[in-house]
Amino acid sequence: MGLTPNDSLDRAVTLMMDNRIGSLVVTDNKKLVGILSERDLLSVLHDKHAIWAPITVKDAMTPNPYTCDPDNTLEEVMSIMVEHNVRHLPVVYKGKLEGMLSITDIVEELLKKAKFENKLLKNYIQNWPDAEEGAEDTE
Known part of the structure; x- marks a missing residue:
């Protein structure tokens, strides 16, 4: 289960909540390009002042994760x-x-x-x- 860089944050949060998980991998053509964690979501919410409707996963994910x-x-x-x-x-x-x-x-x-x-x-x-x-x- 994962995301693409262009998925919406709404989709990301829905997947996390429905599956009771704290992070999702982000892939592009089956290649790992990032990870989106609860911390990433909080950070983008803070930075964007809680307006995230037009924000995509790519804007919030941690690229090149450990x-x-x-x-x-x-x-x-x-x-x-x-x-x-x-x-x-x-x-x-x-x-x-x-x-x-x-x-x-x-x-x-x-x-x-x-x-x-x-x-x-x-x-x-x-x-x-x-x-x-x-x-x-x-x-």
Whole structure:
């Protein structure tokens, strides 16, 4: 799901609201040319004093957005997001848009990882030999 540079901001906002998402990729002939985020919309509203009817996506989008590669690690993706203060990263492979990662995707993955590690630790602790058993073995 995405936009072209000449789409209206009304269409962009409708897509975001209907799909409960915070950003959309902007493509031209299937090539990534920008990203339109909630921040971009707020910025153009502020700059244009809330008159956006004649404004197109091209006027509001961030051109040449930061991207990540499908082979990037979770840590690399988080570093890109933190370093550039972005909450959405288009995933590009060999110049082709493959998808979009959001900060929510990152948090969900970290939560899954934490739950898995907690489960492993609980299992490890439950199987820990009792101190009394260890003392009996030495007698």
